Amino acid sequence: xxxxxxxxxxxxxxxxxxxxxxxxxxxxxxxxxxxxxxxxxxxxxxxxxxxxxxxxxxxxxxxxxxxxxxxxxxxxxxxxxxxxxxxxxxxxxxxxxxxxxxxxxx
Amino acid sequence: xxxxxxxxxxxxxxxxxxxxxxxxxxxxxxxxxxxxxxxxxxxxxxxxxxxxxxxxxxxxxxxxxxxxxxxxxxxxxxxxxxxxxxxxxxxxxxxxxxxxxxxxxxxxxxxxxxxxxxxxxxxxxxxxxxxxxxxxxxxxxxxxxxxxxxxxxxxxxxxxxxxxxxxxxxxxxxxxxxxxxxxxxxxxxxxxxxxxxxxxxxxxxxxxxxxxxxxxxxxxxxxxxxxxxxxxxxxxx
Numbered sequence: 064x065x066x067x068x069x070x071x072x073x074x075x076x077x078x079x080x081x082x083x084x085x086x087x088x089x090x091x092x093x094x095x096x097x098x099x100x101x102x103x104x105x106x107x108x109x110x111x112x113x114x115x116x117x118x119x120x121x122x123x124x125x126x127x128x129x130x131x132x133x134x135x136x137x138x139x140x141x142x143x144x145x146x147x148x149x150x151x152x153x154x155x156x157x158x159x160x161x162x163x164x165x166x167x168x169x
Numbered sequence: 170x171x172x173x174x175x176x177x178x179x180x181x182x183x184x185x186x187x188x189x190x191x192x193x194x195x196x197x198x199x200x201x202x203x204x205x206x207x208x209x210x211x212x213x214x215x216x217x218x219x220x221x222x223x224x225x226x227x228x229x230x231x232x233x234x235x236x237x238x239x240x241x242x243x244x245x246x247x248x249x250x251x252x253x254x255x256x257x258x259x260x261x262x263x264x265x266x267x268x269x270x271x272x273x274x275x276x277x278x279x280x281x282x283x284x285x286x287x288x289x290x291x292x293x294x295x296x297x298x299x300x301x302x303x304x305x306x307x308x309x310x311x312x313x314x315x316x317x318x319x320x321x322x323x324x325x326x327x328x329x330x331x332x333x334x335x336x337x338x339x340x341x342x343x344x345x346x347x348x349x350x351x352x353x354x355x356x357x358x359x360x361x362x363x364x365x366x367x368x369x370x371x372x373x374x375x376x377x378x379x380x381x382x383x384x385x386x387x388x389x390x391x392x393x394x395x396x397x398x399x400x401x402x403x404x405x406x
Contacts, residue, residue, distance in 0.1 A: 072212075078337040080287070081234075084212050100209035100405045102234035106260065106304055111207055145232075145260050146287060 070096070072167035073159030081146030085118070085155040088164070094121045094156070103146035110142035114152060123160055127153040170396040172197075173229050174388035175380070176247055176303075176310055180230075182384065183249040184306030190250040191378070192369055194362055197240035201225040202327055203314075205233040205301065209405045212329065219327050228402050229312075233288060233301035236314050237324040242349070244298075244362055246271075247312040255309055260302070264288050267311040268300050274368045278361065280353040290315060295348030316349040317358045 069088050076082040081103040088096045097118045105111040117137025121130055127150070134149035172195050182188040201224055202214050210216065213235045214226055236243075248267055255263035265284055272290060275282040275297075285291045288300045290313070298315030324347075338346060350361060369375055395401045 074331065074333040076333050076336050082334050084209060086209070098209065098405060100207055100212060102205050102208060102232070104232035104260070104302070105207065108206065108230075108303065143260060 067168060068165040070167070071159040071162050071164055073155040073157065073162065075147075075151050075155040075158065077147050077151050080151075083147040083151050083155050085152065085159050087118070087156070087159055089123055089160070092123055094118055094123060099152065101147060103144060106143045106145070110139050110144075113138045113142070114144075118152070118156060121156075127157050130156050170225075170227050170392045171388055172245075173203075173227055173396045174391040175384070176312060177230050177305075177391060178384055178388045179247070179249045180303065180308045180310040181306050183251065184308030186251075188249070188384075190254070191248070192366070192373075192375060193247045193249070194366065195245035195247070197238055197243060197245070199223075199225055200240065201227055201238050203236045203238060204228045204402075205235065206230055206303070207232050207405065208235060210403055211406060215327055215329060222323070222327065224327055226402060227396065228404070229301070230305075231301035231303040231310065231312065233299060235328055236299070237319070237328055238314070239318075239320060239323075241358060242316060242318040242320070243314055244317055244350070244358060244365075245312065245314040246365070247310060250309055250311075252304060252307050252309050261287055263309070264300055264302065264311070267302075267309075268313060270369060270372060271313065271315075271365060274365055275350075277368075278354055278356060278364060280350060282353075292348045292353055294352045295346050297348055297350060316347060317361070318351045319347055319349045321347055 070086050072086050074082055074084045081101055083101040083103060086098040087094050097115045099114040114134060117134045121133055130153035131149040134152050179191060183190060202219060204213055219226055258266060264287060268284055268290060272282055272284050280292060282290055282292050282297055290297045298313055300311060300313040303310045
């Protein structure tokens, strides 16, 4: 995350729920250096790491349904994501990809 | 930071059964921003402005959103209880359950407050406060911060509140979202705290208690090795 200029940033707030933000880079058509953050809740806490891991290496042209599917499959069973959803994460990724690197820095 | 560490230490001790279920009212000493466990620092805080204004940035162990704290302007409490207390409840149900006694008490004080899922206490004037939970070692930590008074202008200098965050609120102004308790009552902050403690004690047959020296010492140690370190505060830059 040292080079902010090559990062892209996208956010999505689930109506009535929480905001999820995704910071990422694109290399060779794949998502890399993915950071997921937001004011959602994850139980157990350890399952939080699954979200970014699931998105890492995903192709940028696979579509949001495929991204949501990756997140759903990568999230350990029995864990709970409160206030957002795999679909919400996928929308945030889509919004990040629709920007140019460094755009969010204004 | 001591508050963040105490939450962790006391949750573990209640989970291990070496401390009975406990209600703790927080004493705030310094103005600060408290980030949720999963929030990104740069997304939530203008760190330069915070440093200039002498406002500390800390991270708590529970998820949820950033809070702007002025010591005399906030009322914060934690409940530490065995998870069996909320057994059979969904997470949203347990949030509502562990805040219900406060909402009832606020209404008895004449404040038109109600619970707004997932984790907010609101009035017609705006948001009063929010709750967050962490679960560890078989115990649930449920903590809630309510605004008594707030310098919203100062808050907006430090917290970044983007338009996406307000997208479903029907308002484009963060200012209009805050409804501190002092808008709805002439009671002082300490009088409200006294009433909350009294009502909790009556309802749950609780007795007054203090922190043990070993709990304070352990929390102090964790401040040093974790809660005061950039590795923790900036775990999500």
